[in-house]
Amino acid sequence: MNKKINKTYNAVIIIVSILIPIIVAVLSRVRIPNIASLDMLPPIYAIINGATAILLVVAVMQIKRGNKRKHQILMKINIMLSFLFLIMYIAYHVTSDMAIYGGVGISRSIYYFILASHIILSGILVPLVLFTYKHAAVGQYDKHRKLAKITFPIWFYVAVTGVVVYLMISPYYN
Amino acid sequence: MRRYSYIVVAFIILIFGIIVVPRIVTRIQEADRVDTTRLSAQMPLAFIELNGEAKRVPDFVFTNQDNRLISNEDYLGKVYVVEFFFTTCPTICPIMNTNMKRLENAFGNRDDFGIASFTIDPEKDTPAQLKKYAENLDVFSQNWHFLTGNIENIYDLANKGFNIFAGINPAVAGGFEHQGYFALVDKNGYLRSRTDQFGNPIVYYLGISEDEIEVQGTDMLLEDVRKLLENE
Numbered sequence: 317m318n319k320k321i322n323k324t325y326n327a328v329i330i331i332v333s334i335l336i337p338i339i340v341a342v343l344s345r346v347r348i349p350n351i352a353s354l355d356m357l358p359p360i361y362a363i364i365n366g367a368t369a370i371l372l373v374v375a376v377m378q379i380k381r382g383n384k385r386k387h388q389i390l391m392k393i394n395i396m397l398s399f400l401f402l403i404m405y406i407a408y409h410v411t412s413d414m415a416i417y418g419g420v421g422i423s424r425s426i427y428y429f430i431l432a433s434h435i436i437l438s439g440i441l442v443p444l445v446l447f448t449y450k451h452a453a454v455g456q457y458d459k460h461r462k463l464a465k466i467t468f469p470i471w472f473y474v475a476v477t478g479v480v481v482y483l484m485i486s487p488y489y490n
Numbered sequence: 491m492r493r494y495s496y497i498v499v500a501f502i503i504l505i506f507g508i509i510v511v512p513r514i515v516t517r518i519q520e521a522d523r524v525d526t527t528r529l530s531a532q533m534p535l536a537f538i539e540l541n542g543e544a545k546r547v548p549d550f551v552f553t554n555q556d557n558r559l560i561s562n563e564d565y566l567g568k569v570y571v572v573e574f575f576f577t578t579c580p581t582i583c584p585i586m587n588t589n590m591k592r593l594e595n596a597f598g599n600r601d602d603f604g605i606a607s608f609t610i611d612p613e614k615d616t617p618a619q620l621k622k623y624a625e626n627l628d629v630f631s632q633n634w635h636f637l638t639g640n641i642e643n644i645y646d647l648a649n650k651g652f653n654i655f656a657g658i659n660p661a662v663a664g665g666f667e668h669q670g671y672f673a674l675v676d677k678n679g680y681l682r683s684r685t686d687q688f689g690n691p692i693v694y695y696l697g698i699s700e701d702e703i704e705v706q707g708t709d710m711l712l713e714d715v716r717k718l719l720e721n722e
Binding site: 359362363366367370374479482483486487 | 497500501504505507508509511512515516
């Protein structure tokens with residue numbers, strides 16, 4: 317494989333991986349005043365998160381059975397779903413005040429632990445997904461398989477905790 | 491197709507869960523809230539404490555519409571409701587006494603229930619004037635006294651005895667200022683009331699509110715009078 321192209325890919329992935337968290341962090345602080353809250357979005361992107369979790373498992377099962385083609389399609393769908401989630405997440409947060417978790421005691425600690433781990437791991441997830449995808453796209457299946465063993469559990473955890481966070485915070489949406 | 495049915499089932503559970511679970515949680519939380527109001531409705535009425543002591547109606551002696559002297563001792567052994575009003579009051583008193591009438595209609599035949607309506611305009615509200623007023627209202631209870639007397643004693647009783655503000659103010663309609671509160675007194679002369687959701691006594695009932703248990707109106711007062719009559 318052309319080393320130069322490989323390096324370019326890597327550079328693009330690294331830049332994208334740095335840019336996405338920054339863009340999300342900046343935009344989720346922006347609040348467009350006097351605009352109707354897109355408050356129908358959180359349940360929709362919670363469903364998208366859950367769908368990602370389900371399809372990730374299906375995709376892994378497909379490749380274990382040797383269905384390379386189905387695995388490819390499913391993983392592309394998953395990447396699109398995660399991207400869709402990101403767009404909706406930003407769209408919701410620039411139009412709505414942040415909901416504050418109203419639970420107390422142990423449930424509060426659990427909520428913030430899940431939320432913090434969800435946010436941190438989703439940041440790490442961006443380069444992991446892109447590198448894993450790149451390895452497969454260029455045919456480096458050994459590297460793909462090795463990295464996927466790390467990427468899959470993290471992605472699955474982020475997708476599932478996305479649903480859990482929604483379910484915990486939803487009673488406190490105004 | 492059967493191989494994929496579990497995926498379909500997973501999706502259905504997911505969508506159903508995300509839509510339904512928050513509603514169930516909200517419903518449960520609201521049920522808790524409803525329960526606390528129900529609880530306060532079932533709990534015994536609170537005493538109104540001032541400096542750690544349960545507040546008792548101070549001694550008083552006034553003249554009623556039949557020119558009889560009525561004192562706080564006449565009300566001992568009776569649950570009674572207190573208001574401050576005046577007969578020429580154009581604004582809130584008619585509403586207050588319409589509500590008081592509901593209490594009379596409910597409990598007016600009992601010896602252990604009474605009403606004390608103190609005038610805050612004793613110069614105009616002589617016993618004769620009060621008698622006329624009572625007749626207009628079709629008062630039938632032997633224990634509903636319209637009381638008049640020394641103006642300072644009345645204002646003292648209102649402002650210090652019950653902490654219901656009353657004062658002369660030529661600027662307001664009728665020339666007197668007062669609050670449309672009803673105070674509830676138990677058979678031993680102690681001020682009583684229901685508690686709010688935080689456990690604090692609401693102290694007064696709103697004499698100008700017709701119903702709505704939530705806004706401590708006459709419906710709530712009816713319930714609480716009955717509670718004192720039946721349980722204590």
